[in-house]
Amino acid sequence: CPRTQKPFTVYSQSLKEKLIAQSNLESDLRHALAANEQLSMVYQPIVNTIDGTLIGCEALVRWQHPVRGFVSPVEFIAIAEQSELINLLSRWIVAKVAEDCHRMVENNIRIKVSINLSRKQFSDVHLVKRLSKEKAKLFPANQKINLEITESALFQNTQYAINLMHELKLAGFNLSLDDFGTGYSSLSSIQQFPLDNVKIDRAFICNCVDNPRDGLFLQTMSDLAHQLDLTITAEGVESSEQWQLVSDKGIDYIQGYLISMPLSIDDFITFDPVA
Numbered sequence: 001c002p003r004t005q006k007p008f009t010v011y012s013q014s015l016k017e018k019l020i021a022q023s024n025l026e027s028d029l030r031h032a033l034a035a036n037e038q039l040s041m042v043y044q045p046i047v048n049t050i051d052g053t054l055i056g057c058e059a060l061v062r063w064q065h066p067v068r069g070f071v072s073p074v075e076f077i078a079i080a081e082q083s084e085l086i087n088l089l090s091r092w093i094v095a096k097v098a099e100d101c102h103r104m105v106e107n108n109i110r111i112k113v114s115i116n117l118s119r120k121q122f123s124d125v126h127l128v129k130r131l132s133k134e135k136a137k138l139f140p141a142n143q144k145i146n147l148e149i150t151e152s153a154l155f156q157n158t159q160y161a162i163n164l165m166h167e168l169k170l171a172g173f174n175l176s177l178d179d180f181g182t183g184y185s186s187l188s189s190i191q192q193f194p195l196d197n198v199k200i201d202r203a204f205i206c207n208c209v210d211n212p213r214d215g216l217f218l219q220t221m222s223d224l225a226h227q228l229d230l231t232i233t234a235e236g237v238e239s240s241e242q243w244q245l246v247s248d249k250g251i252d253y254i255q256g257y258l259i260s261m262p263l264s265i266d267d268f269i270t271f272d273p274v275a
């Protein structure tokens with residue numbers, strides 16, 4: 001799938017570039033967190049494949065840096081993970097999502113909200129205790145919360161992951177395997193984890209209409225997920241042809257630009273999936 005390529009230009013270093021070179025993402029992120037500014041959360045709708053009804057959303061963090069502009073979460077989460085900053089960041093994220101869940105409930109939107117757990121967060125021994133506390137204290141009563149975990153986090157230490165996942169399930173969280181298909185695990189190895197859902201990485205969606213191998217993979221994954229009593233979500237659905245194909249494969253839920261971009265909470269509460 002094509003990535004957006006920035007045109008290559010040669011020019012002398014501008015003031016802006018000098019400022020960028022001087023800025024230090026780690027300390028800038030620390031400042032943004034302490035001042036509670038520049039960071040925000042957006043929510044991408046997840047809908048039922050068959051009729052497009054809203055069933056949930058994925059919370060995604062955004063950072064608007066005063067000099068650099070938009071910084072990708074992939075970049076700054078990796079930086080945060082190199083220090084204790086990841087703990088502060090994840091607390092900030094959970095608190096913000098909880099606040100926005102109250103906004104949703106006030107607007108009669110009662111859906112499952114997915115929160116991403118980075119690899120390092122997943123290996124934090126205090127994770128279950130902290131999340132349980134936050135769930136009880138900050139979120140609306142009966143809020144359904146889904147945690148998205150990537151394959152690489154699970155396979156760092158399989159037995160540890162299984163135990164932790166059981167604890168998270170007992171604490172009332174639902175669990176998704178994120179970016180499925182991009183790791184090294186065999187399809188059948190997912191059966192050992194107490195999952196509720198798998199999310200197929202968009203790499204398998206973007207060419208699926210033209211590439212029969214991707215179509216076959218989607219069918220195999222869909223069948224396997226259902227045999228294991230899991231639901232399955234296709235990420236990155238951008239065209240109605242992709243929606244149709246994913247629907248033909250029996251995939252339960254879809255998420256992607258075709259349905260909606262990730263939205264601010266204000267836009268999310270007025271989002272109408274059938275419009």
Ligand code: C2E
Nearest residue numbers: 059060061073074093116117118236237238255256257258
């Ligand atoms: P992810 O968890 O796989 O999130 C899905 C990414 O795909 C998001 O990028 C989303 O904006 C993008 N996306 C959704 N639909 C489409 C589509 O139709 N086409 C294309 N091309 N892209 C689509 P985003 O927000 O830039 O996040 C990138 C990654 O950063 C996430 O991948 C996740 O791993 C991480 N991330 C984002 N927010 C958080 C967070 O709050 N906590 C943690 N731990 N990680 C986060």
Ligand code: CA
Nearest residue numbers: 058116148178
């Ligand atoms: Ca995710």
Ligand code: CA
Nearest residue numbers: 178179199235
């Ligand atoms: Ca994903």
Ligand code: CA
Nearest residue numbers: 178179201202
């Ligand atoms: Ca991804």
